[in-house]
Amino acid sequence: MLPSRQQSRSRTGVAVVAELPLRRAGTLDFVRLHAHAPARAFDGAADLLAQGPAVLSRLFCVILNVGSRSVAGAANGGPIGQLRRALPDGVAIVVLSDREEIEEIVAAFHYGARGFIPSSFEPEVASEALGIVLAGGTFFPASALLRLRRAEPRLAVDRQKPETCRKGDHWPPRQLAVLKLLVQGKVNKEIAHELGIEESTVKIHVWHLMRRLGVSNRTQAALRTRQLGILGHEPGKEPRAVEEHAAAA
Incomplete structure (x- = not known):
């Protein structure tokens, strides 16, 4: 579960952040036991x-x-957003x-987390999840994908309710990476391959991107991205049309 060799040369520490003393102590003990790092x-x-x-x-x-x-309703991302904006690039937030809603x-990943571990997990499973993130990967509960599929009719309606989205807004690096490939016409499988993440993780990112942009499909997302200048598209240069793929939605 140690970081990569390149990371280990300059970064060797893990920080535990928890408000309550007992929760803080328990999390610290867990990390020391399973992360094998200061x-x-x-x-x-x-x-x-x-x-x-x-x-x-x-x-x-x-x-x-x-x-x-709740992290979903936190202003400016709450502590996740605060940490992501201030921490050096490459520092993972779990x-x-x-x-487990x-x-x-979705909110945790939107604000910059690379892992989401429910406290209902058995210690062994949580250890494996933490190991994935420490090795440079991304982790969220597999059960979340099932709930996402079940919730798709409701989420399709939620996408019509855009968040406040303006040119110059802060976008987490991973969100921008997914958005850039989406605008290029990539389907979820291709995006997952290029970014080295799970396809199910891409689905969560795409859902949140569409909701934030206030659109209901990938073509609209590409056009809205250009209108806002999020990726710095040149005026008059339309992004490539994005085909709709039912399996990739």
């Missing part, structure tokens, strides 16, 4: 960020235990949560 605990995102560059530059992962708090998982 770990320190902090009582909030602000506490960690206050440590300054000397500490932050040594991190390769932050474990954020939010307990039963969310531990008592909640699809909206929570």
Whole structure:
């Protein structure tokens, strides 16, 4: 579960962020046992960020235990967004949560998390999930994909309710990477291959992109992206038309 050789040369630490003392201590013990890396605990995102560059530059992962708090309705991404905006590039954020609603998982990834681990997981399963993220991958519960499929009729309606989306808004790097390939006409399988992530993870990203853009299909998403100048498209240069693929929606 150690980071890559290149990461290990400069980044060797894991930070645990949890508000409540007992939750903080338990998460710290779990990380020390399963991550086999130096770990320190902090009582909030602000506490960690206050440590300054000397500490932050040594991190390769932050474990954020939010307990039963919702991340879906947090202003500006709450602690996830705060950490993602301030942490150096390449530092993975893993969310531990008592909640497993699809909206929570989608929001966590939208705000910049690379992993979402429900506290209902057995320790062995949570350890494997953490290992995937520490090795450079992405993890979210497989059961979330099933719930996403079941919720598709409702989500299709939700996509018509756009969030406030303007040119110059902050977009997490992974979201932009998915959006760029979507605009190029790539289907989910191709996007997953190019980014080295699971196809089911791409589906979650695409759902949130469409909801944020206020569109209901991939062609509309490409056109809306150009209108907002999100990817810096040149005026008058239309993005390639995106075919609709039922299996990729």
